[in-house]
Amino acid sequence: xxxxxxxxxxxxxxxxxxxxxxxxxxxxxxxxxxxxxxxxxxxxxxxxxxxxxxxxxxxxxxxxxxxxxxxxxxxxxxxxxxxxxxxxxxxxxxxxxxxxxxxxxxxxxxxxxxxxxxxxxxxxxxxxxxxxxxxxxxxxxxxxxxxxxxxxxxxxxxxxxxxxxxxxxxxxxxxxxxxxxxxxxxxxxxxxxxxxxxxxxxxxxxxxxxxxxxxxxxxxxxxxxxxxxxxxxxxxxxxxxxxxxxxxxxxxxxxxxxxxxxxxxxxxxxxxxxxxxxxxxxxxxxxxxxxxxxxxxxxxxxxxxxxxxxxxxxxxxxxxxxxxxxxxxxxxxxxxxxxxxxxxxxxxxxxxxxxxxxxxxxxxxxxxxxxxxxxxxxxxxxxxxxxxxxxxxxxxxxxxxxxxxxxxxxxxxxxxxxxxxxxxxxxxxxxxxxxxxxxxxxxxxxxxxxxxxxxxxxxxxxxxxxxxxxxxxxxxxxxxxxxxxxxxxxxxxxxxxxxxxxxxxxxxxxxxxxxxxxxxxxxxxxxxxxxxxxxxxxxxxxxxxxxxxxxxxxxxxxxxxxxxxxxxxxxxxxxxxxxxxxxxxxxxx
Amino acid sequence: xxxxxxxxxxxxxxxxxxxxxxxxxxxxxxxxxxxxxxxxxxxxxxxxxxxxxxxxxxxxxxxxxxxxxxxxxxxxxxxxxxxxxxxxxxxxx
Numbered sequence: 280x281x282x283x284x285x286x287x288x289x290x291x292x293x294x295x296x297x298x299x300x301x302x303x304x305x306x307x308x309x310x311x312x313x314x315x316x317x318x319x320x321x322x323x324x325x326x327x328x329x330x331x332x333x334x335x336x337x338x339x340x341x342x343x344x345x346x347x348x349x350x351x352x353x354x355x356x357x358x359x360x361x362x363x364x365x366x367x368x369x370x371x372x373x374x375x376x377x378x379x380x381x382x383x384x385x386x387x388x389x390x391x392x393x394x395x396x397x398x399x400x401x402x403x404x405x406x407x408x409x410x411x412x413x414x415x416x417x418x419x420x421x422x423x424x425x426x427x428x429x430x431x432x433x434x435x436x437x438x439x440x441x442x443x444x445x446x447x448x449x450x451x452x453x454x455x456x457x458x459x460x461x462x463x464x465x466x467x468x469x470x471x472x473x474x475x476x477x478x479x480x481x482x483x484x485x486x487x488x489x490x491x492x493x494x495x496x497x498x499x500x501x502x503x504x505x506x507x508x509x510x511x512x513x514x515x516x517x518x519x520x521x522x523x524x525x526x527x528x529x530x531x532x533x534x535x536x537x538x539x540x541x542x543x544x545x546x547x548x549x550x551x552x553x554x555x556x557x558x559x560x561x562x563x564x565x566x567x568x569x570x571x572x573x574x575x576x577x578x579x580x581x582x583x584x585x586x587x588x589x590x591x592x593x594x595x596x597x598x599x600x601x602x603x604x605x606x607x608x609x610x611x612x613x614x615x616x617x618x619x620x621x622x623x624x625x626x627x628x629x630x631x632x633x634x635x636x637x638x639x640x641x642x643x644x645x646x647x648x649x650x651x652x653x654x655x656x657x658x659x660x661x662x663x664x665x666x667x668x669x670x671x672x673x674x675x676x677x678x679x680x681x682x683x684x685x686x687x688x689x690x691x692x693x694x695x696x697x698x699x700x701x702x703x704x705x706x707x708x709x710x711x712x713x714x715x716x717x718x719x720x721x722x723x724x725x726x727x728x729x730x731x732x733x734x735x736x737x738x739x740x741x742x743x744x745x746x747x748x749x750x751x752x753x754x755x756x757x758x759x760x761x762x763x764x765x766x767x768x769x770x771x772x773x774x775x776x777x778x779x780x781x782x783x784x785x786x787x788x789x790x791x792x793x794x795x796x797x798x799x800x801x802x803x804x805x806x807x808x809x810x811x812x813x814x815x816x817x818x819x820x821x822x823x824x825x826x827x828x829x830x831x832x833x834x835x836x837x838x839x840x841x842x843x844x845x846x847x848x849x850x851x852x853x854x855x856x857x858x859x860x861x862x863x864x865x866x867x868x
Numbered sequence: 869x870x871x872x873x874x875x876x877x878x879x880x881x882x883x884x885x886x887x888x889x890x891x892x893x894x895x896x897x898x899x900x901x902x903x904x905x906x907x908x909x910x911x912x913x914x915x916x917x918x919x920x921x922x923x924x925x926x927x928x929x930x931x932x933x934x935x936x937x938x939x940x941x942x943x944x945x946x947x948x949x950x951x952x953x954x955x956x957x958x959x960x961x
Binding site for chain 2: 410
């Protein structure tokens with residue numbers, strides 16, 4: 280190997296998902312489109328390539344025309360943007376020039392289009408008028424759309440890679456992540472995001488090492504560079520030396536041996552030394568993931584996020600489609616609880632073409648239960664599908680983003696209506712299912728005693744709860760260090776929730792990232808939480824730690840924790856009291 | 869090259885708040901496409917093809933910019949007048 284020691288670059292970011300991998304970098308373009316491959320055509324193939332480009336443009340044109348047609352009346356005034364985009368598709372600077380390049384240079388359409396766009400864009404960058412400067416976005420939209428119809432909806436340029444790669448991107452949206460063929464991905468590296476960002480949650484769920492918040496990874500790492508991703512320590516090594524590679528391989532083997540040792544006992548129940556039984560459940564996003572919860576020994580599905588079935592569509596999923604997906608999950612775990620959370624996004628935005636009237640504060644906006652109570656038809660379709668799936672197993676329903684008791688009462692009424700309509704139509708279903716809410720909005724915590732009278736359980740969603748209690752955007756890299764589950768404000772909030780639910784005689788579950796964090800475990804057991812739900816890969820580790828703890832001791836420990844003033848003090852106390860149990864020698868070498 | 873006598877130009881000022889953006893450029897291009905010969909838009913000595921939205925956009929005509937519209941065939945006089953009128957009406961914005 281010619282690689283010199285000095286070529287090695289070490290980048291430090293935030294650990295997104297544990298694990299170590301070594302592989303070749305695959306850069307997802309800054310514009311959000313995958314790296315475009317360039318290839319030369321034979322003389323005879325040129326005409327065919329031009330036609331391929333033309334039909335891709337035609338396809339894009341048809342799609343846009345259909346979008347205009349399907350635009351509801353109230354948005355029609357915005358449709359002129361799309362009409363302009365249709366006109367841009369055939370603009371000679373874009374259309375004509377791309378064909379020119381294909382013909383003159385004998386290259387593939389994707390490459391020709393990319394070349395044209397990258398020539399046009401700089402002309403906008405120097406403009407002093409910011410509104411006109413931003414018009415280059417219109418060109419990006421249009422060229423992205425042509426690119427997509429050239430490469431196919433599934434973005435097969437990633438599918439074309441026949442080796443496993445490490446994906447390097449500025450950021451990945453959940454929608455983008457589901458487009459990727461994940462079996463081709465060894466690891467994730469992103470410039471943005473943190474521990475609780477969507478990409479890292481997905482990476483953890485799928486057991487793919489990830490390092491986030493690296494800031495400049497996309498500008499430093501080049502396509503095909505050899506990279507080591509250490510998701511456990513949050514470091515990335517670019518162009519590693521021979522020595523580093525050998526060391527890493529050893530570490531990787533040790534880590535994997537440790538994981539499999541733990542996994543062997545994962546199907547046994549998680550009881551503390553003094554026989555306090557804790558259910559360790561799995562969070563899932565895609566119905567297929569139920570299989571990994573099952574194989575990691577999960578005691579059920581603590582959180583089934585139902586948003587994916589609504590994304591990247593032109594219309595809402597039908598009751599039948601939803602029912603089939605829910606049934607898929609319930610069928611794998613017929614005798615274990617499956618907590619289905621109702622739609623937690625603004626469905627209109629998910630299914631339709633994104634217009635430019637974005638909410639200023641989507642996290643505080645029209646989403647989840649707020650959206651569902653406005654769009655009762657969309658909501659009822661989902662409720663009916665859930666009630667129908669409930670006949671096959673132990674289904675519970677969770678309403679997200681509850682901020683007052685009226686919302687609970689209204690949602691329950693709609694659930695009753697859904698059951699009644701199924702009954703009238705003679706469709707089999709089960710109505711006596713436990714109903715709970717996500718406790719994630721501070722107002723729900725403050726009025727928890729009132730809400731407790733209306734529900735069978737609380738499920739604490741720590742990701743959003745911490746975000747709202749601390750007023751910190753968890754995807755903001757500059758604030759990531761302030762977002763801390765061990766903050767006294769967070770622990771006290773959890774204490775309030777648990778006290779109220781104990782008094783009301785209802786159960787308390789937890790399904791945020793905190794539930795799968797070993798260092799939070801003594802506190803959570805001390806609080807008397809009944810079920811913890813996490814990404815499936817964490818189940819074996821958490822179960823094995825639970826078995827080493829004594830529930831009685833954690834109560835005294837919690838009292839001490841509540842006396843602390845800062846997150847740092849709480850972390851220190853945890854380290855002093857439980858360090859030997861929680862520390863995982865392989866995590867830090 | 870067309871004869872000098874055949875070239876007709878008109879000067880006009882951009883009056884709408886947003887300037888010539890994608891929508892207004894698309895309006896110009898749609899009309900210019902019907903011309904027999906080339907139609908040009910010129911700003912500070914730089915001229916672009918009026919049938920290309922992207923070309924028009926690259927001129928960055930903000931509010932208050934003076935531009936010259938030129939046709940190469942007298943038969944396109946109607947088109948010239950229509951484009952000038954659109955500028956004067958601020959593209960209906």
